[in-house]
Amino acid sequence: MQQWESDPAYKAVVRAFVDGDPQDQAGGPLDVRAVVAAIRPEAKDGFLVNEVPWDRFPEGREVRKRMERLRSGSIAAIRGALDALGGLCANDMRAAVAPAVPFLVRIGTDPSTGMRTEALGVTAAAARVGYLGVCTRDRMLRPRGADEWLYEPTGYLANWSVQAARDAIAADADLLLRLVDDPSPAVRIAALYALAAASDRARDIRTAFHTRLLTEPSPAVRSALILAMAELTRAHPAPETVGWIRDQWSTPSRSPEVRVSAALGWMCLSDQPIPDRLRAMVNDLATDDMAELMAPLPWMRAAECADGDGLPRCMRAMLHPDAPDTGDGQDDPWS
Structure with missing residues (x-):
């Protein structure tokens, strides 16, 4: 240089x-x-x-x-x-x-x-x-x-x-x-x-994301679709999309990775208090296996301090904002 x-x-x-x-x-x-x-x-x-x-x-x-x-x-x-x-x-x-x-x-x-x-x-x-x-x-x-x-x-x-x-x-x-x-x-x-x-082009991009989610076979890509939808909506507000993302995490029939990703997205898009049922869902579904599944996603890599701790860090910061961020990825963020 x-x-x-x-x-x-x-x-x-x-x-x-x-x-x-x-x-x-x-x-x-x-x-x-x-x-x-x-x-x-x-x-x-x-x-x-x-x-x-x-x-x-x-x-x-x-x-x-x-x-x-x-x-x-x-x-x-x-x-x-x-x-x-x-x-x-x-x-x-x-x-x-x-x-x-x-x-x-x-x-x-x-x-x-x-x-x-x-x-x-x-x-x-x-x-x-x-x-x-x-x-x-x-x-x-x-x-x-x-x-x-x-x-x-x-x-x-x-x-x-x-x-x-x-x-x-x-x-x-x-x-x-x-x-x-x-x-x-x-x-x-x-x-x-x-x-x-x-x-x-937010409208066209959202339409493509919605359409792909209907047939996407990969859990990791389904998670990415939800996070991409949330980020796009953060920059280009659309109340109906915020409601749709809330439905994704609050509907038990949705797949676990969709619900966890939608919970992250909704918390970033809304300033409402976090409902108890969202906390309960995260306790059940945001497991070590889920963190491993989502770890390669670029949103999680951007959030991590140590390899693979992106999801735990996000959940700790959002659900327990007063808890210290140790950055070591060793403690249980949803305990």
């Missing part, structure tokens, strides 16, 4: 966003939202990465190099490129990654790449900020940046980076919606996680 002190893009960002008024850059060449919106459909489909002005953003030149490797045909090169892009997201440096999202979507929808879940994972990571370790009712599944200004370590507005990625997902929602019925459960889950972050 380049030294920030000698990177012209970093210097430009500091002048514009740290020393100046960020709002003056809205719609201009440093507004990554405008840059992503201007990428031609033909450039996306043809993987014409040279049409994107990567060097306007910190680490953009490195991202451009990584993008070229995504078409190398080498699994090792593709994996390395995706790891590097994911690393930038993990370090809250998404400005140069956001313009990559339309191309990552196409990697994720191309069975010949062999790295579909990884590409979709970076797509989803680019569209979320400040969510790791968050598992309380008021913060889990909440899209940050809508009502606060957040900055990346480079000084760039994280709000704009995330919004650009979310807009890119919405623009290519039709491609991602096809993956809701993909033969691979891992691809289905990765697509659901990406779609849950879309800035638009």
